Amino acid sequence: MNITNSGCTRGSNPSSLFLGTQRPLNSMDPDPNPNPTNKINRDRVRIPNAIHHPSSYVASFAAFAMITRNVANDVLTVGKELRTLADEFIPREYQDYYLHEMKKLLVNKDTEFAIIIDEYPPQSNSPDQMFKAVETYLATKVNEPCIRKVNVCKNKETLAVRMNENEEIIDEFEGVQVKWRLATNIEPQSGTKRYELTFHYRHRFMVLESYLPYILDRSDEIKAGESGLKLHMIDNGYLEPKTIVLNNPMTFETLAIEPELKKSIIEDLNGFQNGKEYYRRIGKAWKRGYLIYGPSGTGKSSLIASMANHLNYDVYDVDLTEVDSDSQLKSILLDMPGKSILVFEDFDQLQNPIRDDKESRKMSFSRLLSFMDGIWSCCEEERIFIFTTKCADKLDPEVLRPGRVDMHIQMSYCTFSAFKQLAFNYLEVEEHKLFKHIKELLQSVNVTPADVAGELMKCRKDATMSLEKLVAYLETKTRL
Ligand SMILES: Nc1ncnc2c1ncn2[C@@H]1O[C@H](COP(=O)(O)OP(=O)(O)OP(=O)(O)O)[C@@H](O)[C@H]1O
Numbered sequence: 001m002n003i004t005n006s007g008c009t010r011g012s013n014p015s016s017l018f019l020g021t022q023r024p025l026n027s028m029d030p031d032p033n034p035n036p037t038n039k040i041n042r043d044r045v046r047i048p049n050a051i052h053h054p055s056s057y058v059a060s061f062a063a064f065a066m067i068t069r070n071v072a073n074d075v076l077t078v079g080k081e082l083r084t085l086a087d088e089f090i091p092r093e094y095q096d097y098y099l100h101e102m103k104k105l106l107v108n109k110d111t112e113f114a115i116i117i118d119e120y121p122p123q124s125n126s127p128d129q130m131f132k133a134v135e136t137y138l139a140t141k142v143n144e145p146c147i148r149k150v151n152v153c154k155n156k157e158t159l160a161v162r163m164n165e166n167e168e169i170i171d172e173f174e175g176v177q178v179k180w181r182l183a184t185n186i187e188p189q190s191g192t193k194r195y196e197l198t199f200h201y202r203h204r205f206m207v208l209e210s211y212l213p214y215i216l217d218r219s220d221e222i223k224a225g226e227s228g229l230k231l232h233m234i235d236n237g238y239l240e241p242k243t244i245v246l247n248n249p250m251t252f253e254t255l256a257i258e259p260e261l262k263k264s265i266i267e268d269l270n271g272f273q274n275g276k277e278y279y280r281r282i283g284k285a286w287k288r289g290y291l292i293y294g295p296s297g298t299g300k301s302s303l304i305a306s307m308a309n310h311l312n313y314d315v316y317d318v319d320l321t322e323v324d325s326d327s328q329l330k331s332i333l334l335d336m337p338g339k340s341i342l343v344f345e346d347f348d349q350l351q352n353p354i355r356d357d358k359e360s361r362k363m364s365f366s367r368l369l370s371f372m373d374g375i376w377s378c379c380e381e382e383r384i385f386i387f388t389t390k391c392a393d394k395l396d397p398e399v400l401r402p403g404r405v406d407m408h409i410q411m412s413y414c415t416f417s418a419f420k421q422l423a424f425n426y427l428e429v430e431e432h433k434l435f436k437h438i439k440e441l442l443q444s445v446n447v448t449p450a451d452v453a454g455e456l457m458k459c460r461k462d463a464t465m466s467l468e469k470l471v472a473y474l475e476t477k478t479r480l
Contacts, residue, residue: 294411
């Protein structure tokens with residue numbers, strides 16, 4: 001069965017009902033090879049994807065569902081409404097053909113429906129809202145680690161876990177089974193992605209009216225951090241009751257650092273997380289401190305996000321310049337729940353507070369640590385604290401002694417293995433003829449992973465061109 005979309009434009013809202021086709025669009029010839037003996041017929045409806053706001057989407061689904069319901073009501077009589085619909089959308093010369101095929105579709109109880117959701121709506125450069133919602137929703141359904149891939153370059157706002165092409169996921173909603181398949185789109189934007197949702201035709205109302213709106217709501221919930229991590233801020237010296245979701249999709253899988261360093265950090269975190277009994281036995285508070293140091297752009301914040309995602313802990317960002325008194329700090333520390341990461345960024349700024357009347361009330365770093373030493377035992381358990389700095393050499397070693405700060409992590413300029421991870425993240429390439437030259441260049445210049453990531457993002461659809469740009473950038477650096 002083929003229904004074409006030619007003539008399906010109506011006023012200023014041409015996409016309120018857009019019937020797709022398995023044959024090229026605008027081809028209005030009747031199917032030369034109809035196959036009436038096929039048990040399963042498949043029909044495809046393209047979701048109206050020029051609409052971006054979720055609520056408009058729901059409205060659009062509702063409108064679409066109403067039209068579909070009207071069509072279905074007419075199955076028995078094949079009457080007025082179907083004819084009206086055809087009058088409105090289909091050029092006169094093709095109406096009989098359309099009505100004939102529509103009738104066949106609606107009475108055939110074995111018909112399968114496929115709804116197509118494209119990554120990019122026609123003539124648009126912004127990803128489709130529904131597509132993003134589906135991606136977020138399906139991420140929670142993909143359990144196999146081997147098909148999990150986190151794409152950091154595409155969209156930093158969401159945890160974009162992708163299925164492999166042609167992979168299928170069966171989902172169940174209100175007792176109805178539906179099937180999702182990821183395909184590559186050939187139109188409207190070649191090479192972009194599309195999801196195909198297939199289900200039995202008798203479930204079309206449930207899918208349009210309940211299942212798809214449910215996915216929109218569900219993806220909002222997922223993004224709002226129902227199970228996600230939160231970033232808590234300190235305002236005026238007190239913990240803000242409101243939190244923002246930590247939408248940093250960085251994980252150890254995508255973090256570009258030396259593999260041995262990565263391994264040792266993960267082992268340390270796992271040891272801490274599973275160490276409840278151990279800490280109890282030795283009579284110490286269940287806490288661990290990390291110092292992360294390195295130049296700007298080497299990935300200190302990315303490492304913190306990876307740690308938070310790995311442990312599934314919320315992050316508390318503590319700006320000590322906002323803390324004016326010991327009692328304020330005490331209440332902040334006591335208010336923070338267990339399973340949390342406290343981050344003191346650029347803490348070296350606190351080393352030598354300026355001694356005027358106002359500043360002298362601010363916390364100095366060593367005072368902070370002594371203060372924390374005394375308060376830990378009354379705090380919630382299972383907490384990590386992280387100090388970051390761009391220059392660790394200025395710090396007093398006494399302040400950073402083991403027991404206070406257990407692990408020192410140096411974030412370095414981009415090495416070749418870090419580059420390979422970035423090339424995989426951003427371009428999905430594991431090997432390339434330019435890699436050898438890039439390796440040599442990286443040995444002679446200091447560039448941060450952030451610099452390399454910035455270059456790789458410039459031309460992400462063409463790996464060779466992107467790597468050539470990186471080579472040119474590195475060569476310029478070597479001449480400086
Ligand atoms: N090691 C890394 N692995 C993967 N991506 C990285 C890495 N380092 C930097 N990036 C990329 O560069 C961006 C900036 O890095 P990030 O903010 O983590 O660096 P930073 O060391 O915390 O910088 P600053 O000291 O200025 O806060 C990140 O969002 C990420 O996209």
